[in-house]
Amino acid sequence: MESTPLVAVGCGRTGGLTLTPLIDRLRDRGWRLTAQRRVIAETMTGEHVHLAADEVFERARTVLPEVSLATVYNTLNELVSLGELREFTHEGRKRYDPNVADRHHHLVCVACGRTLDVHPDDPGLPADQRHGFELLDVEVTFRGRCPDCTAAA
């Protein structure tokens, strides 16, 4: 599949603003639209969505029982290749984040796994610690305990 340039819609914070829906962007790109793909894309729409493949599968099948786990994996991988989803790993399971327009990091609850998008200042890496590397990206994960889990403890 070829890669169309990433649409930099609304750099910076979104502040709750809804961007062009994933479905619409995909249609515009000529993505072949099937019932399964539509349901999967709709499942991945929203803010603070960080689902693992089997969670996407469970949600999708409640809407469309005629969907298989393999298709969920295939579709998620394709959306990552297209740059429409970001993939990250939490506790050994891959998770998918639809928020690609807005550069951000993650705040994870160590107790329940709930994950939120946050925007800290990116840390720098002093030149004397770069070991000759060409820096491409920084990923920051804050770990903590969410209000619900703190209350329950």
Add this chain to the structure above:
Amino acid sequence: MESTPLVAVGCGRTGGLTLTPLIDRLRDRGWRLTAQRRVIAETMTGEHVHLAADEVFERARTVLPEVSLATVYNTLNELVSLGELREFTHEGRKRYDPNVADRHHHLVCVACGRTLDVHPDDPGLPADQRHGFELLDVEVTFRGRCPDCTAAA
């Protein structure tokens, strides 16, 4: 079976102070010491050591063929529980870092997976983005291309 040259562990030296070797700390804690456990612990000794379980297994078996992969997993997990190793995930595989005394983050080559310890200033998370979480930890991963892979490209 062929005999492979002995793999040197703990070859990375920086000008830091020498800490109590892992083995000694474990003995002091009354850790039951067997040949397998000793070899695994020795494999995990050094700086910039970020091995996955099967890599630990391969290195350990060159020294002690009477070691099984299950024991490597059991031992690594126990050392993580004891707080003597840190576990992190890179590309779906768990890796283990013996550097627990020194708070640090990671610089990973996206091409070859080589991982180094680095010490950037920890990013802060503005109060208005904490979503009520009690912050416990920050994990930072820099991704880039190491000198060798840059030269090869």
Add this chain to the structure above:
DNA sequence: GTCCCTGCAAACGTTTTGCACACAG
């Protein structure tokens, strides 16, 4: 009609576990 997307199931790589035996303390 042509592709390519789909479901199914099997394969895959990693990690865990059940069990009888061996050995450190």
Add this chain to the structure above:
DNA sequence: CTGTGTGCAAAACGTTTGCAGGGAC
């Protein structure tokens, strides 16, 4: 001697893939 660490093999996961059939364009 006792408790627990061990090897082996099988199972448990999450993920990918091969294949025949079906649906979007």
